[in-house]
Amino acid sequence: MEKVYDKCCGIDVHKKVIVACFKQGSKQEIRSFGATTRDLLEMAEWRKEGGCDLAAMESTASYWKPLYNILESCELEAMVVNAAHMKAVPGRKTDVKDAEWIADLLQHGLLQASYIPDKDQRELRELVHYRKSLVGERNRELNRLQKMLEGANIKLSGTVQDINGKSARNILDYILTGKQFGSVEYDIMYKNRKIAHNLKASKEQIIDDLNGIMSPLQRKMMGILLNHLDELNRHIKELDDDIDNFMKPEEKQASQKIQEIPGIGNTSAQAIISVIGTDMSRFPTDKHISAWAGMCPGNNESAQKRRSGKARKGNELLRATLVVCAHAAVKNKNTYFSAQFARISAHRGKKRAYVAVAHSMLVAIYHMLKDGVEFKDLGADYYNQFNRERKIHAYLKKLKALGWEMPAAAAGAF
Secondary structure (H helix, E strand, C coil): CCCCCCCCEEEEECCCCEEEEEEEEEEEEEEEEECCHHHHHHHHHHHHHHHHHHHEEECCCCHHHHHHHHHHHHHCCCCEECHHHHCCCCCCCCCCHHHCCCCCCCHCCCCCCCCCCCHHHHHHHHHHHHHHHHHHHHHHHHHHHHHHHHHCCCCCCCCCCCCCHHHHHHHHHHHCCCCCCCCCHHHHHHHHCCCCCCCCHHHHHHHHHHHCCCCHHHHHHHHHHHHHHHHHHHHHHHHHHHHHHHHHHHHEEEEHHCCCCCCCCHHHHHHHHHHHHHHHHCCCCCCHHHHCCCCCCCEEEEECCCCCCCCCCCCCHHHHHHHHHHHHHCCCCCCHHHHHHHHHHHCCCCCHHHHHHHHHHHHHHHHHHHHHCCCCCCCCHHHHHHHHHHHHHHHHHHHHHHHCCCCCHHHCCC
């Protein structure tokens, strides 16, 4: 087999030890290093002295990141490869054998590099990931708050729409004082605009819903939970500002551009751009980015028979964000996404339909960023433009099966 690289290095990465196999023609040298910065710099210097062209390593948890950062700062070429794409022969599993196997595959050009963005984009991803984690923790705390209120027989969720809103918080602060919530207290809070004037619930219903039985221990626990919610809200707001300040002008412009697509808001747009970036030249076609993101069916074919192909794993943040945007997009009944969802969910189920809509949204984002085109919605009647007569006859056939007879005057038109 032809050798692509004469001097290359295969690296087996672990938490505390790194085994490297440096190949130079038919010769090879194997060395072990620690995982500290000093050891990684020593390995980088060893690569420089040998004139290594390229190094490859497995994407082992997050242990590859320190080594990749060091090699990147030393301006040394390196690729990170999916471990599933370079499994060794069973029964030959040691750190040294793994390093040799990676080096051998790399030398013959049999490895495909994973997409690793530059350092600035990786840091932006970390900010967005952390914000997503804090938002998830806030939602869990809000669920705990709801359970506590139900345990105290306080039906706040039936009174206000947003349990994390200003009206709900003002009401909870008053309840935590231990005083009874009555008509006088309601009038004072309503006059001072501590209770919103557009609540659907009536004054009597609000008073009845808020008069529960809360023990001192429940009151203390709820106070701690509300303080935690305030802290989380403060951190999330701070992260929103940090993300906005950290994004480059072209990233902000791309984020604003893709918000033209129904269902995509500012937060979701920032998350999408943090994952895929603004340079679409790394993806030759929209099919490549869809396969990379895990938003299209996988290949499962044998004996010329196409089987059900489960979508492969992609970037978790990107997939989750696109599916959430798809849920929002299909609610607008005047869009193509709503028609696509209705068409697919009828025979494939809602979950697959949401993924299909998310796939279409990713394809639109790709062409908007690569070709610089504006988003154009195909409309809710897009599918009705095809095979109109066949669809009319099919619907008439169903109506006839239900016992409906077409009037004689209208039958002549068909």
